[in-house]
Amino acid sequence: KNLILEVVNLKKHFPARGGNPLVRSERTVKAVDGVSFDIREGEVVAVVGESGCGKSTLGRLVIRLIEPSSGGIRLSNEDVTHVQGEELRSLRLKAQIVFQDPFGSLNPRMTVGASIAYPLQVNRLFKRGDKEGVEQRVKELLERVGLNAAHAKRLPHELSGGQRQRVGIARAIAVNPKLLVLDEPVAALDLSAQARVLNLFKELQRNTGMAYLFITHDLSVAEYIADRILVMYAGKVMELGPRGGVFKTPWHPYTEALLAAAILEGPSSSDATILDGDPPSTIDPPPGCRFNTRCPHAGPICAAEEPALVEVQDGHMVACHLLTGKLQRRIPASTRIP
Numbered sequence: 001k002n003l004i005l006e007v008v009n010l011k012k013h014f015p016a017r018g019g020n021p022l023v024r025s026e027r028t029v030k031a032v033d034g035v036s037f038d039i040r041e042g043e044v045v046a047v048v049g050e051s052g053c054g055k056s057t058l059g060r061l062v063i064r065l066i067e068p069s070s071g072g073i074r075l076s077n078e079d080v081t082h083v084q085g086e087e088l089r090s091l092r093l094k095a096q097i098v099f100q101d102p103f104g105s106l107n108p109r110m111t112v113g114a115s116i117a118y119p120l121q122v123n124r125l126f127k128r129g130d131k132e133g134v135e136q137r138v139k140e141l142l143e144r145v146g147l148n149a150a151h152a153k154r155l156p157h158e159l160s161g162g163q164r165q166r167v168g169i170a171r172a173i174a175v176n177p178k179l180l181v182l183d184e185p186v187a188a189l190d191l192s193a194q195a196r197v198l199n200l201f202k203e204l205q206r207n208t209g210m211a212y213l214f215i216t217h218d219l220s221v222a223e224y225i226a227d228r229i230l231v232m233y234a235g236k237v238m239e240l241g242p243r244g245g246v247f248k249t250p251w252h253p254y255t256e257a258l259l260a261a262a263i264l265e266g267p268s269s270s271d272a273t274i275l276d277g278d279p280p281s282t283i284d285p286p287p288g289c290r291f292n293t294r295c296p297h298a299g300p301i302c303a304a305e306e307p308a309l310v311e312v313q314d315g316h317m318v319a320c321h322l323l324t325g326k327l328q329r330r331i332p333a334s335t336r337i338p
C-alpha cells in the first residue's frame with residue numbers, strides 16, 4: 001500500500017515559559033525530539049503515552065497547525081514540512097484533525113450545518129451560490145456520522161457530547177482527507193458514547209480507507225482501533241510496532257510499565273497518574289535515555305548514552321540499551337506482561 005505520511009527525524013523545540021516573563025528563558029522545551037515513522041493508506045497508527053509526552057504536538061505538526069523546528073514531513077509524496085499559504089490550504093484537503101473537545105473547536109454561534117459547510121466553501125469544493133449542492137453534501141455527511149438532516153439547524157450547545165464529536169468528525173471528513181489526526185477524540189465522552197464513537201471511527205475507516213493517526217492515553221482504546229502502536233516518552237519514540245507485538249510482547253520497560261499500570265488501574269485511570277515518579281519532562285531533557293529516572297532496569301550507560309531505535313522483530317522497533325547488548329536485565333524477562 002502507498003505511503004500516506006512519512007515523518008523523518010521531526011523536531012519541535014521552543015523556549016520554555018514560566019518564571020519571570022520579562023526574563024528570556026534559557027530553557028528549551030523539546031516537545032518532539034527526533035521522531036520518525038510512517039503511515040500507509042488505510043492504516044491506523046495509535047500514539048500512546050502520558051500527558052506531556054509530546055503526542056499532541058506531534059499531531060499538530062503532522063497536519064502543520066504548527067511548523068517543525070527541523071526534520072521532514074511528506075504527505076502523499078509531497079514535502080509539506082514548511083509549506084505556507086495556498087500550499088498549506090491544499091494540505092488541508094489531504095489531512096484533517098479532530099480534537100478532544102468538540103465544544104471548544106465548534107463555533108458556538110454557528111449552526112451545525114454551517115460548521116460542516118465551512119470547509120466545503122473555504123476550499124471551493126462547490127460553485128459559488130450552489131446552496132443546494134452544499135446542503136445535500138452536509139446532509140450526506142451528517143448521515144455518514146450517524147446524525148440526520150434535522151441536526152443541521154441545531155447549535156452546538158443543543159447537542160450531547162457524543163453528537164458534538166460526530167459534528168467535528170463530519171466537518172473533518174467533509175473534504176475527503178486521506179489522513180485524519182485524532183487527538184484524544186473520545187477522552188471527553190462518557191463510556192457508552194466512547195464505544196459508539198469508536199465504532200463510528202472503525203466504520204468510517206473501513207468505508208473510506210482513510211488513514212488515522214490516533215492519539216490516546218488510553219491503551220484499551222489504542223488496542224481496539226490501531227494496526228500499529230507508537231509509544232512516546234518525553235518527546236521520543238520508545239517503541240513502535242504492530243499492535244499484537246507491542247501489547248503481547250512489549251520490549252521497552254516504559255511500555256511494560258504503561259501496560260502494567262493500565263491493568264492495575266483499569267481503563268478509567270487518568271493519564272496524569274499512570275506511573276509513579278516524575279512525569280516525563282520535555283524541558284531541558286537530560287542526555288541518555290529519557291526514561292532513566294523511572295526505569296527499574298537503568299544502569300550507568302542509560303544516563304550517558306541515548307539508545308538507538310533498533311528493529312527487534314519485523315517492523316517492531318525499540319529504543320533501549322537492554323536490546324543493544326550494553327546492559328543486562330536486572331529483573332528477569334519472565335516478569336513481562338504475558
Ligand code: SF4
Pocket residue numbers: 252253254289290291292293295296297298299302307319320321322327
Ligand atoms: Fe531503562 Fe536504560 Fe532501557 Fe532506558 S535504556 S528504558 S533507562 S534500561
Ligand code: MG
Pocket residue numbers: 051052055056
Ligand atoms: Mg494532549
